[in-house]
Amino acid sequence: MAVKFFAMGGRRLTGAGPGMSGSGSADVRSGLPHRFEALGEALISGSDVLDVCAVAGQDLARDGASMQETLDGLRTTWQLAVGTDPSYDGLAALITAWSETTLGYLHQLSCEDPLTGLASQAHLRSRISEVYRGQDAADALAGHALVLCAMPFDDDPSEEPGDHFTRAMRLARAGELARTVFARDETIARLGMHRVAILARRDDRLGRRVRVLRTLLDRVQSEGASEGPQVRVWIEGLPASDRVAGVLLDELARG
Template identity: 70%
Template sequence: MGVCSVAGQVMARDGASVEETLAGLRETCRSITGEDPTYDVVAATLSAWSDTTLGYLHQLSCEDPLTGLSSQAHLRGRLSELYRLGDADPGGITGHGLVVCALPLGDDPSEEPGDHFTRAMRLARAGELARTAFARDETVARVGMHRVAVLTRRDDRMGRRVRVLRTMLETAQPGGAGTSAVRVWIEGLPPTDAGAGMLLDELARG
């Protein structure tokens, strides 16, 4: 079914609709085998088509559909806007910082290690607390499976807000304050836009 998956991906990238994909699949199968495609062939093709289409839509979206936080793609776009302003502009990249919250690994309350919904709810809760600590126009985004990042202005209150956020996140963990491995830190932004993209990719893998 590998060929069917590749065909579904290619059709999605070309912007083909479901109807166009099914019509093309039927025509191809009839020309080769003289018969309509089997259920397995249709399922493999449409599964690849839907996964590719959904991934493309998520990249365009400003909001992560599971958590309600800004998407990583949106955060990447906001960073690019700041880099374009240049170092001299006080509203540019040098006037901003990236606060990263990393939730503990391996302590999901779900019994299923692959429970994406449970992890998403934990990230959504962390995002709510981040918006409480950073209550201005900051971008609060999901980065990977266990991290939330806040793009915020650098000012004399930034450090205090980070400490408040760390306390709230620790208190919200099952064991309460002082028992959690929650980490919150200020990540230095690289000098170039391309470097910022690599930084986000690295944070998402962590």
């Protein structure tokens, strides 16, 4: 017969029995997994455990503990402290905290493109999702837009490593100019090998700011005695849903 992993119960647990007091409880604490000592004490004393589970989940994620290690530690602690499997609420608090902390760490790793210093496409995607989560679709469409800067294709460097660097430096330069115009909390990101995208507020100043950016980019290109197609700059509205916004970013990155 399979053993149930979750015990039923609410936010508080009944105190431990006489066998778990005094030296017995001290023995239990000494055998608890690392990062679960506070949880074991809360279980033994019958205190609220949800916040303690959350702290344990955060600490384990920062330590680099895997999901399996985290679950095993929770179950061992619960069984040693009160002789039952973990409650659903305790497990949910632990895993939610572990997941959010782990995702936050991964998000920090992927927020900047190391070659250009611009935000990565993954970070831009996350910022757009935040816009949709904070507002309904109609407000997101009305309040934000993407400003795109596309480098010309005709003078595209070859696939040699040195030319990859040249292409990245062009994007980095475009990003620097974009920051002089969009100097508030806008996200300025690299999209693929040819484009820079800015997540900007759609207000009465947006058109003027885009014209200024286009002028700056054209000036840099003319100073470099570069002939041929100019850098294209345009405003792209946000789609009707977050999912479609992700598809749009992928298409723009490939373009």
